[in-house]
Amino acid sequence: MAKRENRWVKPLVIAAIVVVVAAVCYLAYTKIYDMLFGGAVAVSMEDVYSTLNAIKWPIIIALVVIVAAVALGIGVRKQSTEIVKLVRWQAVVASVAAVVVAFSVITLNIEYSLINKVMTGSDGLSAATQEESLRLGEEITGEGIVLLKNEGDAMPLSTDTKLNVFGWASTNPTYGGTGSGSVDESTAVTLLEGLHNAGFETNETLTRFYEDYRSDRPVVGMQSVDWTVPQPTIEQYDDEGIFEDAQAYSDTALIVIGRSGGEGMDLPDKYSSESSYNKSQNGGDVVYSTQEDDIDSDKSYLELTNREIQMVERVTESFDSVYVVVNSANAMELGWLDEYDSIKGAVWCGGASATGFNALGEVLSGEINPSGRLADTYVYDLRATPTYNNYGNFEYENSTEITQSDENVAKFVNYVENIYVGYKYYETAAVEGVIDYDAVVQYPFGYGLSYTTFEEEISGFERNGSTTTVEITVTNTGDTAGKDVVELYYTPPYYNGGIEKASTNLLDFAKTDALEPGESQTLEIVFDDEDMASYDDQINKSYVLEHGEYTITLNTDSHTVVDSRSFTIDDDAIYNDDNDGKRSTDLVTATNQFDDARGDVVYLSRADHFANYDEATAAPTDMTMSEESMAVYQSKATFDAADYDDADAEMPVTGADNGLTIQDMTGLDYDDELWDDLLDQLTVDEMVAGVADGGFHMVSIESINSGESVDADGPAGLSSNFNDSMTGTAFPPAVVIASTWNKDLAEQRGTQVVVEGKELGITGWYGPAMNIHRSAFSGRNFEYYSEDGTLSGFIGAAEVTGATEQGMMTYIKHFALNDQETNRTNGLCTWATEQSIREIYLKAFEKSFKEGKSLAVMSSFNAIGARWAGSNSSLLQSVLRDEWGFHGAVDTDAMDPLADFYMDLNRGIRTGLTHGLSMGTYDGLIDDTESAGTVIALREAMHENLYAVANSTAVEKSAAMPMWAKCVIAADIIIALLLVGSEVLAVRAFMRRRNENAVTVVNSAD
Structure with missing residues (x-):
């Protein structure tokens, strides 16, 4: 009877083991699969290969054991x-x-x-927090929407107005962008829902x-890119009788024009394969449009496509009252808004x-009086900008000599x-006098209209030494409550051929506040003279406030002056x-x-009325890096620890x-x-892990x-690439902002x-992002604030202040000059003047560190000059x-294969990276953790990392x-x-069978 019962023991043991292993493997698989292919930033195949290479030996050894076990099992069959x-x-x-x-x-x-990142989760946001975040996001969108045109005070629209909403983007609008700044659109309020929630009826x-x-x-992403702007043909509209139906529905049309952008790819400057860059970041081919009649090398992605033009023309012909929503983070060419009388x-x-389209509906209905102002200049022709010829894909002819590799290509x-x-x-x-403005x-x-009118004046102006206090009084002179923005600019003296200066500077x-009709408010702005100093990178190699007349102007936008002193x-x-010592905000004097990074480049100068404009802004013709620049070019192949380390240094x-x-x-x-006592406690292995294992955490x-x-x-909001339960609210x-x-x-x-x-x-936030809209075609302009460093600085510093004061490590990014996505992972050599x-x-x-007190920063992929x-x-x-x-903490950007x-950490930790x-x-x-120089560099990096941890919520x-891990x-x-x-059971069974066989043999002998 015992023998029969034992018959089930081994199958049960095997089954139990299989269940445990299968459960653990399944959990790990589903988590990892979701992280790889469900996150905002998809993992490249190079990442997969790298991971497989790292784990190959345990797998190989396990397979060898299994094969040997199987062979042994077969070998003993006789x-x-x-x-x-x-x-x-x-x-x-053995196999198990x-x-x-x-x-x-x-x-x-x-x-x-x-x-650990994959398995770490949370209980999600509380209902109260989520509600407040959604409310705040909606408020930001409401104040960030800009009224561009309002002919004859045609807006706001009555909610009794039945809307024919034209444009495919009305059913699939842009909420943000792709990549690290992407948002979950599955639960977001759609554009049409926003209109409905505001009380509008739309043509279903x-x-x-x-x-x-x-x-x-x-899809617009690092793996693949499709720039198609979906839009039916006019024939398809006519086949379905769309315009006849729409005219019968109402006499009002709302056109939605949308454009998207994202990480890893800049927007096409030519809407065809004649564009300067025809591969995605990870090497995939770019699709410019699956609608062949839209392919047009005379257009850019930021113009209306051929199909959109036809749609707009029919809509404006068919309706006397037409309104437009421009749903694009990138500045588009919008001259067409002025070409049709019916566009009001x-x-x-x-x-x-997540909820911003509610605010759009409320702006259109007048529930919100728009108070947003543009963060960029909108020009009629994006191909005529000073940057156009020097943005995109440029490759050095002597690339192999530069990178010391045929495989790695040097770009600039x-x-x-x-x-x-x-x-x-x-x-x-x-x-x-060189352009007709x-x-x-x-x-x-800085442009933006309102449903009311405001009167602005400088009501107080006082100089106290080098400090100026300006009082601006704003009065609502219209019949609708609303907010106004006061914009203060300065005009410095310019001396021909001297320090470069713009005539207008924010x-x-x-x-x-929201001012009722007839209500006034006085605002105060205080600034120091040094805030107007220019950086002289040629003579004094420092900031300089030149003598002469300075004009402070109160503007409604960068061009329109309403008062001045x-x-x-x-x-x-x-x-x-x-001379006069450092600026008051610097710890040491700023000098070149x-x-x-200046390189062999001709830069635009104001001298003699921009006399060198054509020469400076032409496309580059010199495609060879000079020997002088090659001498400072940095790659793993050029790293030598002896250039940085003290040969006589003692091991810490x-x-x-x-x-x-x-x-403590x-x-x-x-x-x-x-700190020295604490750092003495760290082992070399701990320091290596703390420095090298820095992806989305500190160890x-x-x-x-x-x-x-x-x-x-x-x-756009906290977003885990590893675990959906750790994703926060999608903000604008x-x-x-x-x-x-x-x-x-x-x-x-x-x-x-x-x-x-x-x-x-x-505890750490990879944001906010603070690069500049150098070109309208940058793929991540949605993620960056503005074309202007001052506006970006004030808004960025405010965000960082709000986060840092509550203990968040804000990895403000991408530090610095990462203002295009094209070739960003090629060690892009970025040539610029120190002044710019x-x-x-x-x-x-600068403002986010000095005023926001950020505890962290993310460096960038590109090089400044030839130094990463x-x-x-x-x-x-x-x-x-x-x-x-x-x-x-100073983190790298993703250590992309x-x-x-x-991207060499060995050099990085010796030059400021942590x-x-x-x-x-x-x-x-x-490398070389036996070297005192390496350990000293690791120790200093850990000092910086741990200082950030100690002063943030990470310390908890x-x-x-x-x-x-305990479960494993x-x-x-x-x-x-x-x-x-x-x-034990197997051995006992073997012994029992052997004894039984021995008895059988004895009995047979008897």
């Missing part, structure tokens, strides 16, 4: 039955053990970091026509996030326009150590750091037992001597009780991100830390082993016990 059963059971045990050991080694060691037949035509938006009004809505871009970016060029060119610019920077701005500076103020103390924890360091100065360090921090994308994109011109709203948004982060367990670097591209970052930004000591040490006083040839955004295994990223994280270990123990138990 032995006695009890031998065969015993050996084959050993084969089963090999699989379990391999799985455990991979999950608990090699890929622990990746698996027209809506169904578009839905039947195409239900999905073409137009609004810009750059992206609506020339910032030839110098400081004359956006309105700074157009306003200055108009003053210099009204013929070139349709909507100035100084500061403020937004009023002037004063004279008698003597030059030169902010260097030999980027001479090598490691692994000490000083009894300190990270919690909260609030201490960076230079407090107690747990048990010896100092520092728990694992959790970082998340992105600029940065360009919409900037278009509110409301610092308070920006700060509220930063604060609310932290409220969400605390509930989701997120400081006055335009670093300005937003992530290992550029001029940027990360001289400017960021020495001048601006920053201390905290495409960028592996130059950790790498690696996506899985980090083995091999740090537990350093204990996560539950999933528990499963290992259970399986081990089952295997041991099965071994």
Whole structure:
């Protein structure tokens, strides 16, 4: 009877083991699969290959054991039955053990970091937090929508108006962008829902026509790109009788024109394969349009397509009252808005996030009086901008010599326009008489209409030493309540051939409260003279406030002046150590750091009325990097630790037992001597992990009780690429936040991100993003604030302040000059003057560090000049830390396999970088850990990382082993016990059968 019962023991043991292994594998598989292919940033096949390479040995060893076990099981088939059963059971045990050991080694060691991110989740947002985030997002969109046109006060529209909503984008609008700034659109309020919620009725037949035509938006991403702008042909409209039906429905039409953009790909400057860049970031072919009649090399993606033109012409012919919604974060060519008499009004809505289209409906209905202002200049011809010929794909002919590789191609871009970016060029060119402003610019920077009217005046102006206080009184002179934006600019003296200066420069701005008709409000703006200083990178190599007359203008936009005051500076103020000392906001004097980034480029100059415009803005003809620039070009092939390390340096103390924890360091100065004692406790392995394993977290360090921090994308709201339960609310994109011109709203948004982060367990935010709209064609303009560094700086600093004050590590990005997506992972050599670097591209970052007190920053893929930004000591040490006083984490951008040839952590940690955004295994990223120079660099990097942790909510994280890892270990123990138990049973069965056989033999002999 016992023998019969034991017959079921081994099958039950096998079944139990299979169930446990299968459950763990299934859970890991589903989580990892969702992370790989369901996240906002899809993992490339290079990432997959890299991961497979990292885990190959445990898999190979397990397979070898299994094959050997199977072979052994087959090899003993001629032995006695009890031998065969015993050996084959050993084969089963060995195979199971090999699989379990391999799985455990991979999950608990090699890929622990990746698996932990996948397995870490949260309970999601509370209802109250979600409600507040949605409310705030809607408010931001409401204040960020810009009224472009309102002929004869045709707007707002009565909700009794029945709307024929034309344009395929009405059924599939743009909420934000793709990549790290993408949002979950599945639960978002649609554009049509927003209209309905505001009380409008819309033509459902027209809506169904578009839905039947195409239900999905073409994909724009790093893996594949399809720039098709879906739109039926006029024949298809006519075949369905759409216009006749629409005219019968109502006499009013609303046209929606939408454009999308995203990470990894810039928008086509030519809407055909004649565009300058015809591959996605990861090498896929670009589809410009699946609608062949739209392919047109004479157009760009930011113009109406041929089909859209036909649709607009028919709509404007068929209806006397036509309104337009421009749903594009990128500045489009909108001259057509003025070409049709029936177009009475137009609004810009750059992206609506989760609930923003509710605000659009309320703006159209008048429930919200629009108060947004444009963050960019809108010109009639985007091909006539100073940047157009020097934006996109440019490759060095001597690329192999530069990169020391046939496989890695060196690319470049020339910032030839110098400081004359956006309105700074157009306003200055108009003053210099080289353009007809009204013929070139349709909507100035800072432009926006209202349903009411305002009177603005400078009611107070006081100079107190070098500080000026300006009072601006705003009065609502219309019959509708609304908010107004006051924009203060300055005009500095310009001396021909001297320091480059724009004639018009945003100084500061403020937004009023909602003013009732007849109500007034006085706003105060205070600035220092040094705020108007220019950077002289040629003579004084410092900031200079030149003598002469300065005019402070109160504008409704960059071009329209309503009031002004002037004063004279008698003597030059030169902010260097030999003259007037550093600026008050700098820790040390700012002086030239980027001479090598100037390169062999002719830059646009205001001298003699922009006399060199044609030469400077022409497409590059010199496609060879000079030997001088090649001497400073950085890649892994050019790295030599001896260039950075002191040969006589002593190995730092490691692994000490000083009894300190990270919690002891909260609030201490960076230079407090107690930091040395804490850093002495770290082992080399802990420092390597803390620096090299930096993708979306900082690792747990048990010896100092520092728990694992959790970082998340992105600029449009917290978004985990690994776990859906850790995704927050989709907020409006940065360009919409900037278009509110409301610092308070920006700060509220930063604060609310932290409220969400605390509930989701997120301590680091890969945002906000602060690059510049150098060109309208940048794929990530939705993610960046503006063409202007001052507007970007004030809005960015407000967001960062709101987040940092609540303990969030804000990895403001991409530091710096990452203003195009094309070739970004090719180590793009970015050539620019130091003046433009400081006055335009670093300005937003500067305010966010000095005023926002950010604890973190993400460096960029590109190089400044020929030095990768992530290992550029001029940027990360001289400017960021020495001048601006920053201390905290400096992460790389994603350590993309495409960028592996130059993104070198070994150089980076010696030049200001502190950790790498690696996506899985980090083995091999740090070399020569036996060297004192390497350990010293690791120690300094960890000092910066841990300073950020100690002063953020990450300090509250537990350093204990996560539950999933405990479950894996528990499963290992259970399986081990089952295997041991099965071994005991197998041996006992073998012994019993052998004894039985022995008795049988004896009996037979008898």
